[in-house]
Amino acid sequence: MQSLRTILEAIARGDLSPREAVATSLDAIDTLDGTIHAFTARADRETVLQRAEQADGPLAGIAVGVKDIFDTHDLVTAYGSPIYAGHRPAADAAIVAMLRNAGASIAGKTVTTEFAFFQPGPTVNPHDHAHTPGGSSSGSVAAIAAGMIPAALGTQTGGSVIRPAAFCGVAGYKPGFRLVPTVGSKTFSWSLDTTGFFAATVDDVAHFAALATGRALDPAPADPAKLRIGLYRTSVWNEAEKSMRSAVEHAAAAAQRAGATVIEIEEPDELAAAREIHSTVQNYEAHLALGHELRCHADKLSPTLLACLERGALITPDAYDSARTTARRARKRTTALFEQVDILLTPSAPGPAPRGLDTTGVPLFNKLWTLTGNPCVNVPGLKNAENLPLGVQIVSRFARDHVALAAGKWLEMVL
Amino acid sequence: MQSLRTILEAIARGDLSPREAVATSLDAIDTLDGTIHAFTARADRETVLQRAEQADGPLAGIAVGVKDIFDTHDLVTAYGSPIYAGHRPAADAAIVAMLRNAGASIAGKTVTTEFAFFQPGPTVNPHDHAHTPGGSSSGSVAAIAAGMIPAALGTQTGGSVIRPAAFCGVAGYKPGFRLVPTVGSKTFSWSLDTTGFFAATVDDVAHFAALATGRALDPAPADPAKLRIGLYRTSVWNEAEKSMRSAVEHAAAAAQRAGATVIEIEEPDELAAAREIHSTVQNYEAHLALGHELRCHADKLSPTLLACLERGALITPDAYDSARTTARRARKRTTALFEQVDILLTPSAPGPAPRGLDTTGVPLFNKLWTLTGNPCVNVPGLKNAENLPLGVQIVSRFARDHVALAAGKWLEMVL
Numbered sequence: 141m142q143s144l145r146t147i148l149e150a151i152a153r154g155d156l157s158p159r160e161a162v163a164t165s166l167d168a169i170d171t172l173d174g175t176i177h178a179f180t181a182r183a184d185r186e187t188v189l190q191r192a193e194q195a196d197g198p199l200a201g202i203a204v205g206v207k208d209i210f211d212t213h214d215l216v217t218a219y220g221s222p223i224y225a226g227h228r229p230a231a232d233a234a235i236v237a238m239l240r241n242a243g244a245s246i247a248g249k250t251v252t253t254e255f256a257f258f259q260p261g262p263t264v265n266p267h268d269h270a271h272t273p274g275g276s277s278s279g280s281v282a283a284i285a286a287g288m289i290p291a292a293l294g295t296q297t298g299g300s301v302i303r304p305a306a307f308c309g310v311a312g313y314k315p316g317f318r319l320v321p322t323v324g325s326k327t328f329s330w331s332l333d334t335t336g337f338f339a340a341t342v343d344d345v346a347h348f349a350a351l352a353t354g355r356a357l358d359p360a361p362a363d364p365a366k367l368r369i370g371l372y373r374t375s376v377w378n379e380a381e382k383s384m385r386s387a388v389e390h391a392a393a394a395a396q397r398a399g400a401t402v403i404e405i406e407e408p409d410e411l412a413a414a415r416e417i418h419s420t421v422q423n424y425e426a427h428l429a430l431g432h433e434l435r436c437h438a439d440k441l442s443p444t445l446l447a448c449l450e451r452g453a454l455i456t457p458d459a460y461d462s463a464r465t466t467a468r469r470a471r472k473r474t475t476a477l478f479e480q481v482d483i484l485l486t487p488s489a490p491g492p493a494p495r496g497l498d499t500t501g502v503p504l505f506n507k508l509w510t511l512t513g514n515p516c517v518n519v520p521g522l523k524n525a526e527n528l529p530l531g532v533q534i535v536s537r538f539a540r541d542h543v544a545l546a547a548g549k550w551l552e553m554v555l
Numbered sequence: 556m557q558s559l560r561t562i563l564e565a566i567a568r569g570d571l572s573p574r575e576a577v578a579t580s581l582d583a584i585d586t587l588d589g590t591i592h593a594f595t596a597r598a599d600r601e602t603v604l605q606r607a608e609q610a611d612g613p614l615a616g617i618a619v620g621v622k623d624i625f626d627t628h629d630l631v632t633a634y635g636s637p638i639y640a641g642h643r644p645a646a647d648a649a650i651v652a653m654l655r656n657a658g659a660s661i662a663g664k665t666v667t668t669e670f671a672f673f674q675p676g677p678t679v680n681p682h683d684h685a686h687t688p689g690g691s692s693s694g695s696v697a698a699i700a701a702g703m704i705p706a707a708l709g710t711q712t713g714g715s716v717i718r719p720a721a722f723c724g725v726a727g728y729k730p731g732f733r734l735v736p737t738v739g740s741k742t743f744s745w746s747l748d749t750t751g752f753f754a755a756t757v758d759d760v761a762h763f764a765a766l767a768t769g770r771a772l773d774p775a776p777a778d779p780a781k782l783r784i785g786l787y788r789t790s791v792w793n794e795a796e797k798s799m800r801s802a803v804e805h806a807a808a809a810a811q812r813a814g815a816t817v818i819e820i821e822e823p824d825e826l827a828a829a830r831e832i833h834s835t836v837q838n839y840e841a842h843l844a845l846g847h848e849l850r851c852h853a854d855k856l857s858p859t860l861l862a863c864l865e866r867g868a869l870i871t872p873d874a875y876d877s878a879r880t881t882a883r884r885a886r887k888r889t890t891a892l893f894e895q896v897d898i899l900l901t902p903s904a905p906g907p908a909p910r911g912l913d914t915t916g917v918p919l920f921n922k923l924w925t926l927t928g929n930p931c932v933n934v935p936g937l938k939n940a941e942n943l944p945l946g947v948q949i950v951s952r953f954a955r956d957h958v959a960l961a962a963g964k965w966l967e968m969v970l
Contacts, residue, residue: 213847227645234742237846323742323844327649330738355872429738431652432628457770461954539876 141310141340142168142290144202145347151201158201162192162245165203168288169247175269177262178283180208181216182248197243198351205283205292208249209256209276210236211324219326220252220261220276223437233324235293235335239352247289250279253500255430256295256328259442260500265308267528271493274304275500280338281308291348292338296510297328297422299489299503301336305518306488306531307501311345311552313337313545316538317513320353329425331464332418332510342519342548349545359542361550362482364399369547370481372535375407376415376504381491383524388487390522391532391555395485398554403481411508414470417463418507424460427452467511471538474512478537483547488518488531505533515541517548521555556725556755557583557705559617560762566616573616577607577660580618583703584662590684592677593698595623596631597663612658613766620698620707623664624671624691625651626739634741635667635676635691638852648739650708650750650767657766662704665694668915670845671710671743674857675915680723682943686908689719690915695753696723706763707753711925712743712837714904714918716751720933721903721946722916726760726967728752728960731953732928735768744840746879747833747925757934757963764960774957776965777897779814784962785896787950790822791830791919796906798939803902805937806947806970810900813969818896826923829885832878833922839875842867882926886953889927893952898962903933903946920948930956932963936970 142165150156166185173179192201211217211229218224236246251261256276263278265271266286273282277294284292285308294301296314305312313336320335327333337352339345350358371392377385396402427434427449433441434449441449477484487505494501509516515538518531534551536544557580565571581600588594607616626632626644633639651661666676671691678693680686681701688697692709699707700723709716711729720727728751735750742748752767754760765773786807792800811817842849842864848856849864856864892899902920909916924931930953933946949966951959 213851224645230639230642230644231847232850234843234846237850238843241846241850318745321745321840321843323745324847327738330733330736353872425736428649428653428736431649431656432646432739435647435652435656436628457768 141284141287143341144290144339144344147201147290156201158195159189159193161201162203163189165247165289172286172288176264176266176282176286178205178250178279178286178288179248180218180251180279183215183246188245188247192245195243197241199239200243202244202291203247203289204239204244205248205250205280205289206236206246207252207277207280207294209252209295209325210293212236212246212249215246215249217249220254221440223433223440231324234321235352236324242351250283250292252276253278254442254445255326256297256300257445257448258500259444260497264497265493267309271495271528272307272497272500274307274493276300277304278500281305281310284310284338284340290339290344294336294338295325296334296336296506297332298510299506302506302516302518302533303489303501303503305338305520307493307529309520309529311339311342311520312518313345313349314516315349316515316541319541327429329422330429331421331425334510342517342545342552346545346549357541357545359546361553362546364550367400367547367550368481369395369400369402370405370477370484371402372405372407372484372486374486374505375412379490379504380487384487384489384491384530387522387530388485388532391551392485394554395551405477405481405484408473410469410473413466414511415508417466418511420455420459420463421467421511423448423452424455471512474514475537482536482543484535486533486535488533492524492528492530509535514538515544517544519548519551519555521552556699556702558756559705559754559759562616562705571616573610574604574608576616577618578604580662580704587701587703591679591681591697591701593620593665593694593701593703594663595633595666595694598630598661603660603662607660610658612656614654615658617659617706618662618704619654619659620663620665620695620704621651621661622667622692622695622709624667624710624740625708627651627661627664630661630664632664635669635671636855638848638855646739649736651739654767665698665707667691668693669857669860670741671712671715672860672863673915674859675912679912680908682724686910686943687722687912687915689722689908691715692719693915696720696725699725699753699755705754705759709751709753710740711749711751711921712747713925714921717921717931717933717948718904718916718918720753720935722908722944724935724944726754726757726935727933728760728764729931730764731930731956734956742844744837745844746836746840749925757932757960757967761960761964772956772960774961776968777961779965782815782962782965783896784810784815784817785820785892785899786817787820787822787899787901789901789920790827794905794919795902799902799904799906799945802937802945803900803947806966807900809969810966820892820896820899823888825884825888828881829926830923832881833926835870835874835878836882836926838863838867839870886927889929890952897951897958899950901948901950903948907939907943907945924950929953930959932959934963934966934970936967
C-alpha cells in the first residue's frame, strides 16, 4: 500500500516532487484498476500533474480518491445511480474544496453503492477478487488496499466507512458526527450521514484527516499506562463469526500484555434499544431525502433501495420522533460509558469480507455508533485462516476523536 | 392576502377548483410582481394549471412560492448569486418534493439575498415600497403580503424567517431544528440552516406546515386558562425600538386580560452568552460550506459575503468547538426555562422594517433561537404609528412546535 506519511516525508526531504508522487499513484491506477474496478471517473492526467506541480498545501503530492457520493465540479458525479449518469455538479463538496485547498490531487471518483445504500458496484476485494470489498465506500477502500492511492474519502450512514476498511485491511476513520462537513454529498439520512477518511494505516489516516481539516487529529500513539480499554462484545456478539470474536479477544489480550488496562463492558440497555431503531431513522429520512428520485425516477432505483424507501414512507412522524428520542438516550448513555474507559474495543464487522459481489456485508457492528455519532477507527492488521483481513474497531467519546486515533495508532503497533 | 385555509375550504365545498385557485394566484403575480419584485423565476402557466387540475393531494389548489435557495429540477435556481445565474439543479429539494407530493403548485422561485446572507435582492416591502421586506426570505414574505400567493417557503440561519415575516406583516414559522429537511437547499451553516413556512396568518401557516409535512402541526388555538407565557424581554431589550417594546408589552397585557398567565423571565446567562457565538458557528461553517465558491468564484461574491467568509476562515477549530459547547449549554438552559412556562413572548425584530433597500435589517432577536433550535412563530397583526407591521415572536420548547403554533393561533385572535 502507499503510505501517506511516507510520501509526505519523502517530499519534505526533497527526495520526491509532488508531481512524481502523484504520477506514481496515477500509474498504479492505470495498471491495477482494470482488475479492481475502484474508479468510476478519472481526472485528466496532465491537468492533475500540472496542478500537483503548482500545489503548495500540506497535502501536495497526495492523490486522493473521492467516493462518488461527493460532488466534484470537474468530474462526473453519479452517486452510483443510473439516474445521475453523466451528471456534472455545479460545485465541489465542502470536503473536496478543503482537500484542494490543502494541495491534494483529486485522482478520480471511486465506486459507491447506489446512493451509498446496499446495491453494489463492480469493485472487487484486492485480497481475493471473489469477495466483496464491502460498501458503500467500496472503491475508496479497494483503491487503497490495492496500492493505487494513499488516501480516500468515504461516508458512513450505517457502516460504510468502518466495514469496508475492515474487509480490505485498511485504516478507516469515521469522525464524530458533524465534525467534518457533509455539504455537497448526496444525502441519504441527514441524522446519520458522516464523512470519513481512509488510508493504509491508522497513522496515515490520522495524518490525512488532520491535514485535510486543520484539526488536531494526529496525536502521538496512546500511552498504554494511561489507556483504559473497554472490551465491548455488544449484545450481538454471537452474530460475529468465531474468527472475528477471536480477533477482538486477541487484540484485547495483546493490549493488556503491552500495558493497557482492559475492562469488560456489558452493552447497556439504552444502547441495545438504539440498535433497533437505526433503520427507522435512516429509512424515514431517506424517503424524504430521495423524495425527488422516488417521485420522478422510481423505475431507475434498484429493488433493494426502492423497498427501503417504500418502507420509509410508511414510517409515521411519531415513530420517527420516538426513534430520535431513543437515539438521544443512547447518546447520553454512551457518554457515561466513557467515565469508566477511554475507548471501546469491538468488532468492525461480523467477520471477514463475505464471498460474492452481490452484497457488501452487514453493518451490524457499526450502525449503533453512526446513530450515537461517536468517533470510530478501524484498526487493520489481523487476518483469518484464509488470509482475509479482519478489522477491530475503536470507539471514543463524542468530541474525543483524537483519543480514538491515538489508541488506534498504538494498537496497530502492538498488533 | 390570500388565506390558505379559506382557499382549501372553498375547494372542499366545491365552490372553487384547484385550477381556478392557482389561476387566481398566478393572475395576482402577473398584476403585482412588476412592482414588488418577489419572483426570480416563474413556472410555465399552462403547465402549472394542468398539473393543478390533476393534483389530488391536500394542498391541491395552493400556489407556493419557493425561496430560491431550494433546488427545483424544473426552474432555474440561482441562490441569489451571479455565480449560479441560469443554474438548473438535477433534483428537487426534499421539501419541494414533499409539496409536490401533497398536490401543491410551485408558482415560482422567490427572491433570496445572496446565499441567504445579507446582500439584498430587488424585492420591496408591500406595505411601503421604500422599506425593505427583510431578508433573506425577501420574495416569499413580500409575495404573501402583497396577496399574490397563499403560501411560501423560507429558510432561517440568523433571522431569515421570523424577521421578514414581521416586517411584512405575515405569519412565519421556523420549525425546531431538523424537524423539516433542508436537503437540497444551498447550505450556509449546517448547524443553523432551518427550513421555514410562511402564510397570511398563524392559522394558515400551521395548516400549511401540517399538510406539507404530514405532522400534527395544526392544533386548536391554545386554551388561555392553561397557557403560561414568559414575557422575555431579553438582555438586548434596549436595542429594540420603543414601538416594538410597546408591541410586546401590549401583546402580553392583552394575553393576560384574555386569561393567560404572564410571567416575567430574565434572560439566563447561558443564553446571553450564546448570543455572542452565533456568528462564530455560522461564519466558520459558511467558509467551509461555500468553500468552492470562495475558491473558484470569489470575484462574484458581494463584499459583505466575502468579508464574512474571510472572517470565517480565520476562526480556529478550537474557537468553533468552544462555540458549539456554548450552544449546547444554551440549549439545555432553554429547555429548563420551559419548566416554568409554555412559551416565551419576545420581539420578532428590533422594530418595523427599516427604510431603504440596501439592508434587510438585523436578526438580533432571532439568531439565538436559530442557534438553540427552538420552534419560533411570528404573530402578525400589530402596527406602528406609520402603519408598518410589527411582529411579536413566540418561542416554544424543542420538539413542542405545536405549542408555539397553538399559542400563536390564540394570540392572533386576541390581537
